[in-house]
Amino acid sequence: MTDIPNGLVEGRVLAKKQWTHNLFSLEVSAPIEQYVAGQFTKLGLRNEEGEWVRRAYSMVNHPNHEYGYQHLEFLIIADSDGQLSPKLNQLDSGDSVYVGKQPSGFMTIEEVPDYVRDLWMLSTGTAIGPFLSMLDDEILTSRFDNVVLVHAVRTADELVYADTIKDALSRLGSKFKFVSIVSREHHEPSLSGRIPELLLSGELQTKVGMNLQAPDSFVFMCGNPAMVKDTSSALTELGLNKHLRKKPGHFSSENYW
Ligand SMILES: Cc1cc2nc3c(=O)[nH]c(=O)nc-3n(C[C@H](O)[C@H](O)[C@H](O)COP(=O)(O)OP(=O)(O)OC[C@H]3O[C@@H](n4cnc5c(N)ncnc54)[C@H](O)[C@@H]3O)c2cc1C
Ligand SMILES: NC(=O)c1ccc[n+]([C@@H]2O[C@H](COP(=O)([O-])OP(=O)(O)OC[C@H]3O[C@@H](n4cnc5c(N)ncnc54)[C@H](OP(=O)(O)O)[C@@H]3O)[C@@H](O)[C@H]2O)c1
Known part of the structure; x- marks a missing residue:
């Protein structure tokens, strides 16, 4: 053509x-x-x-x-x-x-400031995709002490790529933690609710078994813009600052629409 x-x-x-x-x-x-x-x-x-x-x-x-x-x-x-x-x-x-022809985007491992030890990746729906790509990066285990992936979906049938996550769990060992959230039906062992509320209540951190705190933690959020907005407010309440290239901070995001 x-x-x-x-x-x-x-x-x-x-x-x-x-x-x-x-x-x-x-x-x-x-x-x-x-x-x-x-x-x-x-x-x-x-x-x-x-x-x-x-x-x-x-x-x-x-x-x-x-x-x-x-x-x-x-x-x-x-x-x-x-x-x-x-x-x-x-x-x-x-x-x-x-x-x-030309891929783009700044939600990449090299954008995470050097002082960070723990990488948190928070996603809704299809936005788990870029985090699955990063999970396969060899640098991940040498670069971070802990990597946390959170996938929030409406129903359990949207918890996709279970085999890829299982592979990552065996490859990365205890450094990697995965938590699923299902908001519109009961599903074990997933949490129920939404990311910002679960962060503010501490339920998500308890499930992961780690604190989320500056300066050790860095959070990437990806997906639903309302989740990104509400989670940014929650993270600010928890004492984290938005990351800018000019002024390094603790969280950064990509909106899908
Ligand atoms: C950086 C970036 C990366 C993206 N990556 C993906 C991806 O990997 N997979 C993917 O499915 N989409 C992704 N999207 C969204 C995608 O670009 C389209 O917006 C989406 O497929 C809708 O396009 P459309 O032409 O069918 O809808 P449009 O006619 O453009 O209508 C848009 C409406 O669809 C809704 N919407 C858009 N994207 C989503 C979504 N992912 N989940 C839920 N609702 C949505 C919103 O309500 C929006 O109002 C990404 C967007 C951006 C900006
Ligand atoms: N998934 C479906 O079955 C379905 C069916 C028909 C059409 N669609 C369309 O497909 C698109 C994508 O749907 P999706 O299910 O992938 O994505 P979504 O609507 O973004 O939902 C994914 C997860 O994000 C949560 N969420 C929504 N707003 C939030 C906020 N402000 N803070 C924190 N979490 C929030 C949802 O919780 P809540 O459940 O509490 O909102 C859900 O757990 C939408 O445009 C939708 O209209 C989806």
């Missing part, structure tokens, strides 16, 4: 895994530039009017995985009112999908 917009390259869907009716993972092969664990790129398709619709999606797999950085995996939820995500949910092996 000659009219692919600048910055997009043609990719090919290699595989699709359907977790629920609207939650799925796509494996895509595309000749994009090198990326760093935690980054995202764009996926794009044309709509019925022939216009290009592009959105950001984070890579779930580490760039140095066995098939290399041009074999990308994405975890996506299809919003029935959305323009692009339902179309991505209709793709299958062999289909074309257009991919941003």
